[in-house]
Amino acid sequence: MYQIGCNAVAIACYFAAESKFGTVVTAAALPAIVACNSALGTCPTGCAALLILPIP
Template identity: 60%
Template structure:
């Protein structure tokens, strides 16, 4: 997703070595959540209002899968990436 590309760009311009951490992780998660809210809106739903996963349309299931992938990427990349 785009979150990974942003983190890669930031890592590439870092001049001095620093540690990533909770702030980078929070920024990445905010990006993931903004994307899933837009995904839900494009499907005609409001994020947080679809109750039954079995009754959700395929577009909502795809949005949820994308959110899970993005969140997992944040957990493995943003916590360890060098962020200035």
């Protein structure tokens, strides 16, 4: 469920940067695309932390 949310945000980020998700393969990507990829990399980590935290 969380992965779907993270990917949906990444797709919206790419759309805002006027690119298509999964099509940018160059190291010279736009800074906005680099930011999208960075956010996508950290989002699942944050979600995973929520899954292992004890519920009070």
